[in-house]
Amino acid sequence: MRVLVTGASGFVGGHLLPALSAAGHEVIAASRSASVVKNGQWLLSPELGPGADWEPLLRGVDVVVHLAGRAHVPSETTGADVEELYHRINAEGSGALARQAAAAGVTRFVLLSSCHAVAAEAEEPLTPDTVPHPATAYGRSKLAAEAAVRRELSGTGCAWTILRPPLVYGRGNRANFDRLARLVKTGLPLPLGAVHNRRSFIYVENLADVILAVISSPAACGQTYLPSDGQDFSTPALIKLLAAATGQQARLFSLPPSLLRMLSAGPGGGALRKLTASLCVDSGPVCRELGWTPPFTMPQGLAKLGL
Secondary structure (H helix, E strand, O other), X not given: OEEEEEOOOOHHHHHHHHHHHHOOOEEEEEEOOOOOOOOEEEEEOOOOOOOOOOHHHHOOOOEEEEOOOOOOOOOOOOOHHHHHHHHHHHHHHHHHHHHHHXXXXXXXXXXXXXXXXXXXXXXXXXXXXXOOOOOOHHHHHHHHHHHHHHHHHOOOOOEEEEEOOOEEEOOXXXXXXXXXXXXXXXXXXXXXXXXXXXXXXXXXXXXHHHHHHHHHOHHHOOEEEOOOOOOOEOHHHHHHHHHHHOOOOOOEOEOOHHHHHHHHOOOOOHHHHHHHOOEOEOOHHHHHHHOOOOOOOHHHHHHOOOO
């Protein structure tokens, strides 16, 4: 199949492109900066938004995998300007691409959303049926993007699939996971030994693999999935895995949970709150319906990071 990947030069795109090529697909890589593409070509992406013209990139395309968008910036949580910026790029931009894809004869559209379209914290695993309560401008824009894609593709010959992954980790990721890994590698003692939370993660090559499964499976049409590595970890357990991946002993001590909650509620406490809160997803539906099994466990994924 001829597959257009938006946001191709980004973290996920950098792993998805070679996976698509290895599977025999012809790849059209669209991004604002050039990408090296085997078995395909790179094309300059229009600026994301409601006025983007995708027609030249969609000619002859069978499948669109929409990765591009404005990423989550933790400090950008409130304000009309922030809401409008995220909405214009992530929601209106996704809707415009979906509308033009259907008009161009594309038959499959995969939207990479986020579990943050549902919640930023949750004690129970998120499922496709969980009522969304996004807590940030980013999450709200992703939920609106999902609605826009469904609306634009309703009644057309283009079937949609939405993926809401949890935190994605892997080589090339410079976000919170990488920062925690580097902190653990320093050997500094961390005050998180008494944290009893649950969090889901997905290794980037597992995410690329589930995208391959989605675009080749009729069962994925019209479905929303929350893929993960298949095993949840507490923050202390994650720190121990990261320490083992660097050949070190985890150094943990315990502060009272009440004190950690107080510290996380203060200025600059967002990162600490993520380390103490729970957010896990139910990946059972995508595994059962597509017969998909994550190729890598978290320890295997961490071993490939070269920490």
